[in-house]
Amino acid sequence: MESLPSTSKKTTYSTGADVESLPSTSKKTKFVLRVKMAKGDPKKPKGKMSAYAFFVQTCREEHKKKNPEVPVNFAEFSKKCSERWKTMSGKEKSKFDEMAKADKVRYDREMKDYGPAKGGKKKKDPNAPKRPPSGFFLFCSEFRPKIKSANPGISIGDVAKKLGEMWNNLSDSEKQPYINKAAKLKEKYEKDVADYKSKGKFDGAKGAAKVARKKVEEEDEEDEEEEEEEEEEEDE
Secondary structure, three states, rough: OOOOOOOOOOOOOOOOOOOOOOOOOOOOOOOHHHHOOOOOOOOOOOOOOOOOHHHHHHEEEHHHHHOOOOOHHHHHHHHHHHHHHHOOOOHHHHHHHHHHHHHHHHHHHHHHHHHHOOOOOOOOOOOOOOOOOOOHHHHHHHHHHHHHHHHHOHHHHHHHHHHHHHHOOOOHHHHHHHHHHHHHHHHHHHHHHHHHOOOOOOOHHHHHHHHHHHHHHHHHHHHHHHHHHHHHHHHH
């Protein structure tokens, strides 16, 4: 099993490798997720690591060097690391604290050069025509209130699941009215977008535009949360 930084006590596991015994703690080793590159954007800087994450990383590297053939039991190893970390003095942890500070400086610098704000969401123009819904979303808009009314307290996920099941149970002829309406809305949307672009940017008062933008973004975030759930159900 994994070897951790030196300590006075040692205990042996079934693998035969020596591992220091450590007292328990509630710390979780989430550093693996934090240091991964952002999904869908390989150019985004690697996430910053905490002092504890550097400690665990060091322990793993030491174990691999000393026991290259010994398989790693991650759950057990993580528990031992967290217990050992709790017993360490401030002086022992200082090395890892410095590593974390340096990594934060690196991360902040790279994020500044990277450009996109945290979350990477593009700001929406509150005055631009809103994209039209699909036939499925028109169906959802009609039946979502009915499902919520019949099931007080139901979660967004369960509402989406129910809507997906209802849609999939419809025949093609029953779906057609929604599909036809969606097609007409799409035609109107394309015309509205063309007209909007031909007029150039909206030149309204900055204060009013800011308030309108905030309201639209809040409404869109709510709609998008429900739509994302419903899209998943439609695809299943």
